Amino acid sequence: MYLGIDIGGTFIKYALVEKDYTITKKWKKETKLCETKDEFYDYLCEGLKELDVECIGVSAPGVIDSDSTVLSKAARNVQIMMYHCVNEEIQSRTKIKTATMNDAKAAGYCELMIGNGKGTSSSVYFVIGTGIGGCVCDRDGVIQGVNNIAGEFSNIPMGYANGKILGLSHLASMSALIDIYNSMSETQLTYGTEVCERYLANEEAAVKAMDQWCLNICLGLFSIVIFYNPEVICLGGGISEEDWFIDKVRETWNALERPFKDLTTTRIDRCLYNNDANLLGAVLYATKH
Known part of the structure; x- marks a missing residue:
């Protein structure tokens, strides 16, 4: 089982995904405006440490480098992510291997691998x-x-x-x-x-x-x-x-x-x-x- 997280300016969406890439459960919560990156990632990771998943895949807005550092501004509620390493922040809180990519690139990668591409x-x-x-x-x-x-x-x-x-x-x-x-x-x-x-x-x-x-x-x-x-x-x-x-x-x-x-x-x-x-x-x- 895997966990997908899609970070948006309005909602943070979550999904449990089977190894055949079918989604078995989805949930979401509002993206809260936070004053610090620790407050943001604590909120993002609430309850995730207890999940029995092999890895976490994250879709996030903005330009993201190969180390998962966010390099550009996006919506107001997620601007606190800028200049911080997404993988490190989530892994330190969940102890689960994490990989992050830009949201549109994630969508394209999905289509390339299993969709119309x-x-x-x-x-x-x-x-x-x-x-x-x-x-x-x-x-x-x-x-x-x-x-x-x-x-x-x-x-x-x-x-x-x-x-x-x-x-x-x-x-x-x-x-x-x-x-x-x-x-x-x-x-x-x-x-x-x-x-x-x-x-x-x-x-x-x-x-x-x-x-x-x-x-x-x-x-x-x-x-x-x-x-x-x-x-x-x-x-x-x-x-x-x-x-x-x-x-x-x-x-x-x-x-x-x-x-x-x-x-x-x-x-x-x-x-x-x-x-x-x-x-x-x-x-x-x-x-x-």
């Missing part, structure tokens, strides 16, 4: 949320890059204004969908699901916003195809579970006039393991490291 020699995982999570893989596993920032798709440059690079997250995240809709409608919405509902109801502003948003996503996908040319790009995030969305992106992709259109064979697919991908990927990584 299995058997490919090159694959990319494009996770649509508040930002754009990403993971680039070859047949050997996750490509980290020399500074562990490979796959930080939110920051793919899409423009430059006021002295700042406008990254892909400004145009292709769920947050961007809301912004695009609000710029086209007198009604101001708060959630991406509301835009999707209005799109499915064929509201004019929502249709225009969705068209623009999916085009932005495909421009990001084309950037990835040009610099890596993978066999498959798997879309993740809650919206990727919707068949209409996958169909819409594929339709936009096929209609996009682009160089090498008749030459490229990269498939656009969805992630097989969605909500559980971070947990399973972290466990898979821990069992092999």
Whole structure:
């Protein structure tokens, strides 16, 4: 039995995972804002020492180096993790071997090993949320890059204004969908699901916003195809579970006039393991490291 932990800005999720990588139990608790890293990790590890597990796999936000030190800021409730070694903190409290990787890379690793990227020699995982999570893989596993920032798709440059690079997250995240809709409608919405509902109801502003948003996503996908040319790009995030969305992106992709259109064979697919991908990927990584 293994334990997976997915540390997010809102919740910390836990899962007991069998050796065939099926989940037998899941639970979660709110991510508490802590004043010190010891308070944070004490809270994170409450009750874990008593579990009969071989190892712990951790999925965490931010840039994480090979020693599991967090090198960049993420959500406010987890910023206390910055510059500390996740493995050391958890192992010292639980006495259980621990391995940690970035959350989007964990999701991608899950898909590479047991999901819709299995058997490919090159694959990319494009996770649509508040930002754009990403993971680039070859047949050997996750490509980290020399500074562990490979796959930080939110920051793919899409423009430059006021002295700042406008990254892909400004145009292709769920947050961007809301912004695009609000710029086209007198009604101001708060959630991406509301835009999707209005799109499915064929509201004019929502249709225009969705068209623009999916085009932005495909421009990001084309950037990835040009610099890596993978066999498959798997879309993740809650919206990727919707068949209409996958169909819409594929339709936009096929209609996009682009160089090498008749030459490229990269498939656009969805992630097989969605909500559980971070947990399973972290466990898979821990069992092999």
